[in-house]
Amino acid sequence: MSSSSSKIDKECPYTIELVQPEDTEAVLAMLKTFFFKDEPLNTYLDLGECKELEEYSMKPIKDNCSYKAVNNKGEIIGVYINGLIKRPSPTDTVKKSTCSHPKFQKILNLMDHVEETFKIFDLYPNEDVILDGKILSVDSNYRGLGIAGRLTERAYEYMRSNKISVYHVICSSQYSARVMEKLGFHEVYKLNYADYKVDGETVFKPAQPHVAIRVLVKEVDKSKSTL
Numbered sequence: 001m002s003s004s005s006s007k008i009d010k011e012c013p014y015t016i017e018l019v020q021p022e023d024t025e026a027v028l029a030m031l032k033t034f035f036f037k038d039e040p041l042n043t044y045l046d047l048g049e050c051k052e053l054e055e056y057s058m059k060p061i062k063d064n065c066s067y068k069a070v071n072n073k074g075e076i077i078g079v080y081i082n083g084l085i086k087r088p089s090p091t092d093t094v095k096k097s098t099c100s101h102p103k104f105q106k107i108l109n110l111m112d113h114v115e116e117t118f119k120i121f122d123l124y125p126n127e128d129v130i131l132d133g134k135i136l137s138v139d140s141n142y143r144g145l146g147i148a149g150r151l152t153e154r155a156y157e158y159m160r161s162n163k164i165s166v167y168h169v170i171c172s173s174q175y176s177a178r179v180m181e182k183l184g185f186h187e188v189y190k191l192n193y194a195d196y197k198v199d200g201e202t203v204f205k206p207a208q209p210h211v212a213i214r215v216l217v218k219e220v221d222k223s224k225s226t227l
Helices: 003-011 021-034 040-045 051-063 102-117 147-161 174-182
Strands: 014-018 067-071 076-086 129-138 166-171 186-192 212-219
Touching (some): 014 147, 021 129, 040 102, 051 076, 051 102, 051 129, 102 186, 102 212, 129 174, 174 212
Antiparallel strands (some): 067 076
Protein backbone atom coordinates (compact mmCIF):
# COMPACT_ATOMS: atom_id res chain seq x y z
CA MET A 1 0.00 0.00 0.00
CA SER A 2 1.43 3.36 -0.99
CA SER A 3 1.62 6.27 1.43
CA SER A 4 -0.95 8.19 -0.60
CA SER A 5 -3.51 5.38 -0.53
CA SER A 6 -2.86 4.88 3.17
CA LYS A 7 -3.60 8.55 3.78
CA ILE A 8 -6.85 8.30 1.83
CA ASP A 9 -7.85 5.19 3.79
CA LYS A 10 -7.20 6.91 7.10
CA GLU A 11 -9.50 9.75 6.14
CA CYS A 12 -12.36 7.36 5.36
CA PRO A 13 -15.19 7.24 7.87
CA TYR A 14 -16.03 3.99 9.59
CA THR A 15 -18.98 2.55 11.48
CA ILE A 16 -19.22 0.23 14.48
CA GLU A 17 -21.48 -2.75 13.87
CA LEU A 18 -22.37 -6.09 15.46
CA VAL A 19 -20.28 -9.02 14.23
CA GLN A 20 -22.55 -11.51 12.47
CA PRO A 21 -21.88 -15.25 11.95
CA GLU A 22 -21.38 -14.59 8.24
CA ASP A 23 -18.48 -12.26 9.13
CA THR A 24 -16.42 -15.17 10.47
CA GLU A 25 -14.24 -15.62 7.39
CA ALA A 26 -13.45 -11.89 7.08
CA VAL A 27 -12.77 -11.55 10.81
CA LEU A 28 -10.42 -14.54 10.73
CA ALA A 29 -8.57 -13.12 7.72
CA MET A 30 -8.00 -9.88 9.62
CA LEU A 31 -6.86 -11.65 12.79
CA LYS A 32 -4.43 -13.81 10.81
CA THR A 33 -2.88 -10.63 9.43
CA PHE A 34 -2.89 -8.35 12.47
CA PHE A 35 -3.26 -10.43 15.64
CA PHE A 36 -2.38 -14.12 15.71
CA LYS A 37 1.19 -13.78 14.48
CA ASP A 38 2.01 -10.97 16.93
CA GLU A 39 0.45 -12.47 20.06
CA PRO A 40 3.45 -13.21 22.33
CA LEU A 41 2.48 -16.74 23.38
CA ASN A 42 1.74 -17.74 19.78
CA THR A 43 5.06 -16.24 18.74
CA TYR A 44 7.04 -17.94 21.50
CA LEU A 45 5.56 -21.35 20.67
CA ASP A 46 5.88 -20.72 16.90
CA LEU A 47 2.24 -21.76 16.73
CA GLY A 48 1.78 -21.13 13.01
CA GLU A 49 -1.47 -22.08 11.30
CA CYS A 50 -3.80 -23.46 13.96
CA LYS A 51 -7.41 -24.36 13.21
CA GLU A 52 -8.04 -24.96 16.92
CA LEU A 53 -6.99 -21.37 17.68
CA GLU A 54 -9.28 -20.09 14.94
CA GLU A 55 -12.26 -22.07 16.24
CA TYR A 56 -11.54 -20.96 19.82
CA SER A 57 -11.37 -17.32 18.75
CA MET A 58 -14.62 -17.40 16.78
CA LYS A 59 -16.68 -19.31 19.35
CA PRO A 60 -17.83 -16.21 21.34
CA ILE A 61 -19.47 -14.64 18.25
CA LYS A 62 -22.61 -16.65 19.02
CA ASP A 63 -23.13 -14.55 22.18
CA ASN A 64 -24.00 -11.54 19.95
CA CYS A 65 -21.80 -9.02 21.76
CA SER A 66 -18.79 -8.76 19.43
CA TYR A 67 -18.25 -5.63 17.34
CA LYS A 68 -16.47 -4.65 14.15
CA ALA A 69 -15.28 -1.38 12.68
CA VAL A 70 -16.13 -1.19 8.98
CA ASN A 71 -14.80 1.40 6.51
CA ASN A 72 -16.82 2.88 3.67
CA LYS A 73 -15.58 0.11 1.35
CA GLY A 74 -17.21 -2.51 3.57
CA GLU A 75 -13.85 -3.77 4.87
CA ILE A 76 -13.40 -4.81 8.49
CA ILE A 77 -10.65 -2.62 9.95
CA GLY A 78 -11.07 -3.45 13.63
CA VAL A 79 -12.78 -6.05 15.77
CA TYR A 80 -13.54 -6.73 19.42
CA ILE A 81 -14.53 -10.34 20.04
CA ASN A 82 -16.52 -10.57 23.28
CA GLY A 83 -18.25 -13.40 25.08
CA LEU A 84 -20.36 -13.87 28.19
CA ILE A 85 -19.14 -15.51 31.40
CA LYS A 86 -21.94 -16.87 33.55
CA ARG A 87 -21.65 -17.63 37.24
CA PRO A 88 -21.17 -21.37 37.68
CA SER A 89 -23.62 -23.21 39.90
CA PRO A 90 -22.29 -24.98 43.00
CA THR A 91 -22.86 -28.33 41.29
CA ASP A 92 -20.90 -27.46 38.12
CA THR A 93 -17.73 -29.45 37.60
CA VAL A 94 -14.62 -27.79 36.20
CA LYS A 95 -14.01 -28.92 32.64
CA LYS A 96 -10.46 -28.87 31.33
CA SER A 97 -9.97 -27.39 27.87
CA THR A 98 -8.68 -29.96 25.42
CA CYS A 99 -7.63 -29.91 21.79
CA SER A 100 -5.54 -32.01 19.42
CA HIS A 101 -2.90 -29.31 18.79
CA PRO A 102 -0.12 -29.82 21.40
CA LYS A 103 1.20 -26.24 21.24
CA PHE A 104 -2.20 -24.60 21.51
CA GLN A 105 -3.03 -27.02 24.34
CA LYS A 106 -0.25 -25.36 26.35
CA ILE A 107 -2.02 -22.00 25.96
CA LEU A 108 -5.36 -23.54 26.94
CA ASN A 109 -3.73 -25.07 30.02
CA LEU A 110 -2.45 -21.63 31.06
CA MET A 111 -5.92 -20.12 30.61
CA ASP A 112 -7.42 -22.94 32.69
CA HIS A 113 -4.81 -22.30 35.40
CA VAL A 114 -5.67 -18.59 35.53
CA GLU A 115 -9.39 -19.39 35.75
CA GLU A 116 -8.81 -21.91 38.55
CA THR A 117 -6.45 -19.62 40.47
CA PHE A 118 -8.43 -16.40 40.11
CA LYS A 119 -12.20 -16.74 40.34
CA ILE A 120 -13.75 -13.56 38.98
CA PHE A 121 -17.14 -14.17 40.60
CA ASP A 122 -15.53 -14.29 44.04
CA LEU A 123 -14.44 -10.70 43.43
CA TYR A 124 -17.93 -9.73 42.25
CA PRO A 125 -20.35 -11.76 44.40
CA ASN A 126 -23.40 -9.78 43.23
CA GLU A 127 -22.84 -10.42 39.53
CA ASP A 128 -24.24 -13.39 37.62
CA VAL A 129 -23.03 -12.47 34.13
CA ILE A 130 -19.79 -10.72 33.14
CA LEU A 131 -18.70 -9.50 29.72
CA ASP A 132 -15.42 -11.13 28.64
CA GLY A 133 -13.22 -9.29 26.13
CA LYS A 134 -11.46 -12.01 24.14
CA ILE A 135 -9.65 -10.31 21.25
CA LEU A 136 -9.24 -6.62 20.41
CA SER A 137 -7.47 -5.99 17.11
CA VAL A 138 -7.18 -3.04 14.74
CA ASP A 139 -5.77 -3.02 11.20
CA SER A 140 -2.31 -1.41 11.52
CA ASN A 141 -3.13 0.95 8.63
CA TYR A 142 -5.91 2.48 10.74
CA ARG A 143 -4.30 2.69 14.17
CA GLY A 144 -4.34 6.01 15.98
CA LEU A 145 -7.92 6.80 14.95
CA GLY A 146 -9.53 5.77 18.24
CA ILE A 147 -11.06 2.60 16.80
CA ALA A 148 -10.21 0.47 19.85
CA GLY A 149 -11.91 3.03 22.08
CA ARG A 150 -15.05 3.15 19.94
CA LEU A 151 -15.30 -0.65 19.82
CA THR A 152 -15.00 -0.74 23.60
CA GLU A 153 -17.57 2.04 24.05
CA ARG A 154 -20.02 0.04 21.94
CA ALA A 155 -19.49 -2.89 24.30
CA TYR A 156 -20.28 -0.59 27.25
CA GLU A 157 -23.60 0.19 25.58
CA TYR A 158 -24.32 -3.53 25.35
CA MET A 159 -23.48 -3.90 29.04
CA ARG A 160 -25.85 -1.14 30.10
CA SER A 161 -28.64 -2.50 27.90
CA ASN A 162 -28.23 -5.96 29.42
CA LYS A 163 -27.61 -4.87 33.04
CA ILE A 164 -24.00 -6.13 33.08
CA SER A 165 -21.63 -4.25 35.38
CA VAL A 166 -18.22 -5.86 34.86
CA TYR A 167 -16.00 -6.06 31.76
CA HIS A 168 -13.23 -8.67 32.13
CA VAL A 169 -10.16 -9.13 29.92
CA ILE A 170 -7.14 -11.45 30.07
CA CYS A 171 -4.03 -9.86 28.57
CA SER A 172 -1.10 -12.08 27.59
CA SER A 173 0.62 -9.10 25.95
CA GLN A 174 2.00 -6.07 27.76
CA TYR A 175 0.96 -3.96 24.77
CA SER A 176 -2.68 -5.05 24.97
CA ALA A 177 -2.65 -4.49 28.74
CA ARG A 178 -1.45 -0.91 28.19
CA VAL A 179 -4.27 -0.31 25.72
CA MET A 180 -6.84 -1.56 28.22
CA GLU A 181 -5.37 0.54 31.03
CA LYS A 182 -5.66 3.63 28.83
CA LEU A 183 -9.34 2.70 28.39
CA GLY A 184 -9.82 2.72 32.16
CA PHE A 185 -9.35 -0.95 33.04
CA HIS A 186 -7.42 -1.92 36.17
CA GLU A 187 -5.52 -5.04 37.16
CA VAL A 188 -7.06 -7.59 39.54
CA TYR A 189 -4.73 -10.56 38.92
CA LYS A 190 -1.22 -11.09 37.60
CA LEU A 191 0.85 -14.23 36.99
CA ASN A 192 4.46 -13.85 35.91
CA TYR A 193 5.36 -16.26 33.13
CA ALA A 194 8.48 -17.21 35.10
CA ASP A 195 6.24 -18.44 37.92
CA TYR A 196 4.02 -20.63 35.76
CA LYS A 197 5.63 -24.04 35.66
CA VAL A 198 4.58 -27.54 34.65
CA ASP A 199 6.61 -30.42 36.06
CA GLY A 200 9.07 -27.86 37.40
CA GLU A 201 9.70 -26.31 33.99
CA THR A 202 8.78 -22.78 32.91
CA VAL A 203 6.38 -23.17 29.97
CA PHE A 204 6.45 -19.67 28.45
CA LYS A 205 9.40 -17.34 27.99
CA PRO A 206 8.08 -14.71 25.57
CA ALA A 207 10.19 -11.75 24.49
CA GLN A 208 10.29 -8.57 26.56
CA PRO A 209 8.27 -6.65 27.64
CA HIS A 210 5.79 -9.54 27.93
CA VAL A 211 6.54 -10.86 31.42
CA ALA A 212 3.10 -11.75 32.77
CA ILE A 213 -0.46 -12.70 31.99
CA ARG A 214 -2.85 -10.23 33.60
CA VAL A 215 -6.57 -9.98 34.31
CA LEU A 216 -7.97 -6.48 34.03
CA VAL A 217 -11.51 -5.29 34.67
CA LYS A 218 -13.67 -2.23 34.31
CA GLU A 219 -16.86 -1.61 36.22
CA VAL A 220 -19.60 0.08 34.22
CA ASP A 221 -22.45 1.95 35.91
CA LYS A 222 -25.62 0.35 34.55
CA SER A 223 -27.72 3.38 35.47
CA LYS A 224 -25.82 5.83 33.26
CA SER A 225 -26.20 6.33 29.55
CA THR A 226 -22.61 7.53 29.21
CA LEU A 227 -19.39 6.87 31.10
